[in-house]
Amino acid sequence: MNSNLEIHMFPCRSDNYGFLVHEPQNGLTACIDTPDARVILAELERKGWTLTHIFNTHHHDDHAGGNLDVKRATGCTIIGNGNDAKRIPGIDVTVTDGDSFDFGGHTVQVLETPGHTVGHIVYYIPDQSLAFVGDTLFAMGCGRLFEGSPAQMWDSLSRIRRWPDDTRIYCAHEYTLANGRFALSVDAGNEALKSRMDEVAEKRRNNQPTVPTTMKLERETNPFLRADVPEFVASIGMQGAAPVDVFAETRRRKDDF
Ligand SMILES: [Zn+2]
Structure with a gap:
């Protein structure tokens, strides 16, 4: 019987979240991305955990910028996308779409989700019904398309959307x-969406995090997962349009919002 993973989440920089994932039986601890090396090392110390791994989602500085400092301090192993290895500082183990690996008796599945990068x-x-989605999916949002096309991002989100309702989604920013x-x-x-916004506003008034979210909540309220839902398509006045075009238009409007 494997022990459950313990997730420790903490704010970093202006609006990032850092995450430590601890597996007590084998004493493994992974850090999801490295938004701020100093904060991550302090949180490890506070929890009394020894870092064994970094799981990188993408190369942006607020995700991989602390890699080398954290690795120097802990000797951990850095896992990242083999197809983007040149941009992941200190990468040791490369993974690509469809790969899975063992973390203290738990299978970790890797999906490539091009779009944001x-x-x-x-x-x-x-x-464990949980996922770390970096800057691909946010609570009621998705990452900006810095590098990928709308078609790539819509495909990425469509694949994530197949996860079960109760999947806890850990996104990397409080947006x-x-x-x-x-x-x-x-x-x-x-x-x-309206009732969720009441809850979110209340939480933020009390300075509480709104992460993690769940797949069920996102399917019901995230416009970027609803580009093929008739009520949503009608709401933005694009009846008959292809989902990818509805997604692209929604993303464009968000960029201008
Ligand atoms: Zn990013």
């Missing part, structure tokens, strides 16, 4: 309130 990957741990305001502007008739 072309080399973005996410980590899904089915037996929820702003995302929700945009979502209401394009999906005003969505009752689930």
Whole structure:
């Protein structure tokens, strides 16, 4: 019987989250990305955990910028996308789409989710019903398309959307309130969205995190997962359009919002 993974989440920089994933039986600890080496090392110390791995989602500085400092301090192994290895500082182990690896008796599945960057990957741990999605999916939002096309991002999100309802989604930024305001502007008739926004506003007033979210909540309220849902398509006035075009238009409006 494997022990459950313990997730320790903490704010970093202005709006990033850092995550430590601890497996007590074998004493393994992974850090998801390295937004701030100093904060990560302090949190490890506070928990009394020894870092064994970094799981990188993509190369941006607020995700991989602390890799070398954290590796120097801990001797950990860095896992990242083999197709983007040149941009992942200190990478030791390369993974690509469809790969899985063992983490203390738990299978970690890797999906490539190009869009935000072309080399973005996410980590899904089915037996714990949780996933680390970096800057691909946010609560009621998705990552900006810095490198990939709308078609790539829509395909990436469509694959993530197949995870079960109860999957806990750990996204890398606290963008929820702003995302929700945009979502209401394009999906005003969505009752689930309205009630979620009341809860989110209350949480943020009390300075509480809105991460993790769940797959069920995102399917119901995230406009970027609803480009093929008739009510949403009608709401933005694109009846008959292909889902990828609805997605692209939604993303364009968000960029201008
Ligand atoms: Zn990024």
